[in-house]
Amino acid sequence: QSALTQPASVSGSPGQSITISCTGTSSDVGSYNLVSWYQQHPGKVPKVMIYEGSKRPSGVSNRFSGSKSGNTASLTISGLQAEDEADYYCCSYARSSTWVFGGGTKLTVL
């Protein structure tokens, strides 16, 4: 149950697009289309932004999109806005019915 690998930080200017990668193994990301992405603002509770790789819950902006290729999942945020500045965590279902999170990525909107 090793943590998924995410970049520690990414940044972008308002209006730009950024992508956060999430690399796992054939035991988690590569084996299941069950990657979710969570947004966490400082001092706040995590919020699911993407689930099952590319699905958006009701109420989440379509500026957020997800994809997967092999053992790597990605979260793309287009049209960056100041309110998008937060920590982002990927999470994958893994064998033995467990879950594993990534280490988190701090998004800075310049």
Next chain:
Amino acid sequence: EVQLVESGGGLVQPGGSLRLSCAASGFTFSSYAMTWVRQAPGKGLEWVSAIGASGASTYYADSVKGRFTISRDNSKNTLYLQMNSLRAEDTALFYCAKHMSSSSSPFDYWGQGTLVTVSS
């Protein structure tokens, strides 16, 4: 409105025990899997344990297996986490979260968390 309210956190000595509770409301508790996730101060999220809707199936992270026990009382709409043999590295904010459906579905609602501090 879905509400999850954790309680039971506090300061405990290494080797000690604590029982966390999560009171659920606003949804049919007995129909959904539930999970515990923790976050050490200034650190990332770590999945801890999950339990199926009926309580018959339970799952644990390797880091807590054999020390923590997840359970639920569907008649009381309450989720529990019994934590034994606590270590300093267990210090964290513990969140309970509701799965969208089964334990293979993501977490759509989270509580505000309860802080566990393991220190002498």
